[in-house]
Amino acid sequence: MSAAPKYSSSTENYLKAIFHLQKNDGVVTTNDVANELQTRPASVTDMLKKLKAQKLLLYEKYKGFKLSNEGKKVALQIIRKHRLWEFFLVEKLNFGWDEVHEIAEELEHISSKKLIDRLDEFLGFPKQDPHGDPIPDSNGKFTVPKQVDLLNLPVNKIAEVSSIGDQSPEMLELLGHKGIALGTRVEVKKKFAFDNSLELKFKNQSIVTISEHVAKNVYVKYDE
Amino acid sequence: MSAAPKYSSSTENYLKAIFHLQKNDGVVTTNDVANELQTRPASVTDMLKKLKAQKLLLYEKYKGFKLSNEGKKVALQIIRKHRLWEFFLVEKLNFGWDEVHEIAEELEHISSKKLIDRLDEFLGFPKQDPHGDPIPDSNGKFTVPKQVDLLNLPVNKIAEVSSIGDQSPEMLELLGHKGIALGTRVEVKKKFAFDNSLELKFKNQSIVTISEHVAKNVYVKYDE
DNA sequence: AATTAATTTTAGATTTGTCTAAATTAAAAT
DNA sequence: ATTTTAATTTAGACAAATCTAAAATTAATT
Numbered sequence: 365m366s367a368a369p370k371y372s373s374s375t376e377n378y379l380k381a382i383f384h385l386q387k388n389d390g391v392v393t394t395n396d397v398a399n400e401l402q403t404r405p406a407s408v409t410d411m412l413k414k415l416k417a418q419k420l421l422l423y424e425k426y427k428g429f430k431l432s433n434e435g436k437k438v439a440l441q442i443i444r445k446h447r448l449w450e451f452f453l454v455e456k457l458n459f460g461w462d463e464v465h466e467i468a469e470e471l472e473h474i475s476s477k478k479l480i481d482r483l484d485e486f487l488g489f490p491k492q493d494p495h496g497d498p499i500p501d502s503n504g505k506f507t508v509p510k511q512v513d514l515l516n517l518p519v520n521k522i523a524e525v526s527s528i529g530d531q532s533p534e535m536l537e538l539l540g541h542k543g544i545a546l547g548t549r550v551e552v553k554k555k556f557a558f559d560n561s562l563e564l565k566f567k568n569q570s571i572v573t574i575s576e577h578v579a580k581n582v583y584v585k586y587d588e
Numbered sequence: 589m590s591a592a593p594k595y596s597s598s599t600e601n602y603l604k605a606i607f608h609l610q611k612n613d614g615v616v617t618t619n620d621v622a623n624e625l626q627t628r629p630a631s632v633t634d635m636l637k638k639l640k641a642q643k644l645l646l647y648e649k650y651k652g653f654k655l656s657n658e659g660k661k662v663a664l665q666i667i668r669k670h671r672l673w674e675f676f677l678v679e680k681l682n683f684g685w686d687e688v689h690e691i692a693e694e695l696e697h698i699s700s701k702k703l704i705d706r707l708d709e710f711l712g713f714p715k716q717d718p719h720g721d722p723i724p725d726s727n728g729k730f731t732v733p734k735q736v737d738l739l740n741l742p743v744n745k746i747a748e749v750s751s752i753g754d755q756s757p758e759m760l761e762l763l764g765h766k767g768i769a770l771g772t773r774v775e776v777k778k779k780f781a782f783d784n785s786l787e788l789k790f791k792n793q794s795i796v797t798i799s800e801h802v803a804k805n806v807y808v809k810y811d812e
Numbered sequence: 813a814a815t816t817a818a819t820t821t822t823a824g825a826t827t828t829g830t831c832t833a834a835a836t837t838a839a840a841a842t
Numbered sequence: 843a844t845t846t847t848a849a850t851t852t853a854g855a856c857a858a859a860t861c862t863a864a865a866a867t868t869a870a871t872t
Contacts, residue, residue, distance in 0.1 A: 374859065394820055407860055409821055414858090426820060426867055457706040467700045474698075476691045482681040598829065618850055631830055633851055638828090650837055650850060 371418075373473045376442050377401060378411050379420060382431055383439035391428065440504035445480050446472040447493035447500075452483060454494040461494040461567070491587050495567070496522030496549050498587040509585035514562060515576065519552050523586035530581040542572045544582060595642075597697045600666050601625060602635050603644060604696075606655055607663035615652065664728035669704050670696040671717035671724075676707060678718040685718040685791070715811045719791070720746030720773050722811040733809035738786060739800065743776050747810035754805040766796045768806060 371379075381400045385392040394412070398405045412429055415421035420435035431439060449471040453459040459467075474480075481502055484490075491507055493499055498506040509524075517523050525548045528539065539545065543566060553571065554563040560576035574582075595603075605624045609616040618636070622629045636653055639645035644659035655663060673695040677683040683691075698704075705726055708714075715731055717723055722730040733748075741747050749772045752763065763769065767790065777795065778787040784800035798806075 372858080395818095403859095404861065405820065406822080406862080410859075453703070457703070457710055459706070467698070467703050470698050470700070474691070474694045476694070479677070479681070479691050482683070486681055596828075619848095627829095628831065629850065630832080630852085634829075 368477065370475055371438065374411070375415065375418075375420075376438070376473055378408075378415060379431065379435055379439040380442045380446075382421070382429075383436065383443070386430055392430065393428075437504055440500045442472050444500040444502075444504070445474070447497060448480060448483055448487065448490070450493045450495070451487055451490050451499070455487065455490075464494065492522060496524065496586075507587040509587055511583055511585050514550075514552065514564075514574070514579040514582045514584060515560065517552050517584055517586065519555065521586050522549055522551050523584035524549055525582060526585045527583045528581060529583065535578070535581065538578065539582070542574060543570070544574075550584065592701070593642075594699055595662065598635070599639065599642075599644075600662070600697055602632075602639060603655065603659055603663040604666045604670075606645070606653075607660065607667070610654055616654070617652075661728055664724045666696050668724040668726075668728070669698070671721060672704060672707055672711065672714070674717045674719070675711055675714050675723070679711065679714075688718065716746060720748065720810075731811040733811055735807055735809050738774075738776065738788070738798070738803040738806045738808060739784065741776050741808055741810065743779065745810050746773055746775050747808035748773055749806060750809045751807045752805060753807065759802070759805065762802065763806070766798065767794070768798075774808065 378397070378401065381397055382392055385396050385400060394405050394408045397408045401408070412421060412423050415435065416423040416429075420432055420438060421429055422432055423429035446468045449468040450461075450464045453464040453467060454461055484502070489501075490499055498509070500506040509526075511526060513529070525544060525546055527546070528535070542564075544550070544564075549567050551565045552562050553565045556562070560579070561573055562576075562579050563571055563573050565571050602621070602625065605621055606616055609620050609624060618629050618632045621632045625632075636645060636647050639659065640647040640653075644656055644662060645653055646656055647653035670692045673692045674685075674688045677688040677691060678685055708726070713725075714723055722733070724730040733750075735750060737753070749768060749770055751770070752759070766788075768774070768788075773791050775789045776786055777789045780786070784803070785797055786800075786803050787795055787797050789795050
């Protein structure tokens with residue numbers, strides 16, 4: 365068991381940015397990272413070399429790069445810290461979900477592992493942050509999102525629309541009108557036994573009603 | 589009302605160190621600061637010039653220096669943050685009083701004022717940190733310590749020995765034996781009505797008993 | 813396939829905070 | 843009142859992270 369090396373805030377920010385970017389299409393470019401971190405491509409190249417030297421990144425110049433296993437591990441710990449602090453700010457200090465990101469960007473760089481594990485315990489080992497994103501556990505693992513249709517989504521669980529069953533123009537028109545699209549974050553607030561219709565709540569606090577027929581055709585993923 | 593300038597962690601550490609050092613004898617030297625911050629006198633001189641340029645310090649080379657009002661104000665906000673976080677770590681996350689300092693050294697540099705005011709509220713506006721030091725309020729003011737003899741110190745209040753009434757060799761021998769000296773932190777855990785004797789607890793958890801006669805002659809200060 | 817365009821990398825400079833070694837000033841001791 | 847000692851400051855260098863401008867490489871287009 366070797367002592368955990370401490371990385372600079374800048375290093376941590378690069379790891380986090382690359383981690384997020386390579387989740388999407390799998391491929392990340394120098395320009396992507398520069399854009400994400402509000403910096404210049406030349407600065408990114410400089411840092412890529414440093415990350416490679418620290419064995420956090422696999423990198424061949426002009427040929428692309430991706431995080432090493434160690435790099436991913438570190439990135440996941442930063443993400444864990446970010447999301448736990450966001451949860452703390454919303455649940456304990458009564459911040460709004462939209463004002464916590466910036467503060468968590470600072471808090472995520474506090475290094476004590478003991479602190480973050482105690483905080484996790486204090487918060488009751490939450491599985492999702494206030495935006496519905498999964499919180500990695502102490503080992504960097506997070507719950508594999510569960511896929512269900514909206515009828516089977518438990519009440520008050522934030523979920524993300526992942527696919528649509530019936531893709532007819534009529535259905536898409538209805539979904540478009542209600543504000544439901546792939547990636548939309550929704551929560552079921554009420555289920556009416558009478559006709560199995562549902563009331564959904566969005567992140568912007570607005571509420572819409574959908575029928576059982578629609579609900580059956582909207583698949584979402586969420587973390588238990 | 590101008591926007592609060594943000595200072596680097598290093599700048600904040602210098603302000604805090606100088607603040608603490610000038611509390612003692614009033615005079616701070618370059619060497620004192622270098623020693624306190626585990627750095628070199630030349631580095632201190634470099635920073636003194638920067639602090640002066642930012643109007644945080646009054647400084648004439650070779651002639652000494654002290655914090656400006658603005659410098660004091662900033663230092664007090666750092667100290668406020670440090671002590672509130674320490675309180676949080678001990679009270680909410682069950683850390684021991686002896687393991688929180690290092691973590692608070694990092695947390696004190698988180699910049700959000702709203703965060704710290706919310707934290708203060710969440711903690712119930714505590715007046716003392718786990719070491720018994722006063723926590724400055726949102727405006728940088730802290731309660732003027734109240735002076736009383738040990739007989740009149742409320743139970744469970746951490747206080748600091750500030751002066752001794754009877755300074756006879758016999759008294760000083762007794763106090764030396766019990767482990768009571770100027771600056772010692774004590775807490776009254778029990779008062780016996782029978783003979784007005786007291787049980788005192790020290791920071792190292794040990795407990796001693798003293799008589800009414802002794803208690804009357806030991807003056808302490810504490811924050812209400 | 814050759815040329816143009818876009819991306820990526822290098823070269824050299826800048827800022828912040830630090831350092832060592834040498835020079836300066838102030839304080840202490842003879 | 844000198845001289846010696848200690849404290850402080852300057853000069854010049856360095857590491858980290860950034861920048862601009864120019865060069866190198868890859869991708870796209872004709």
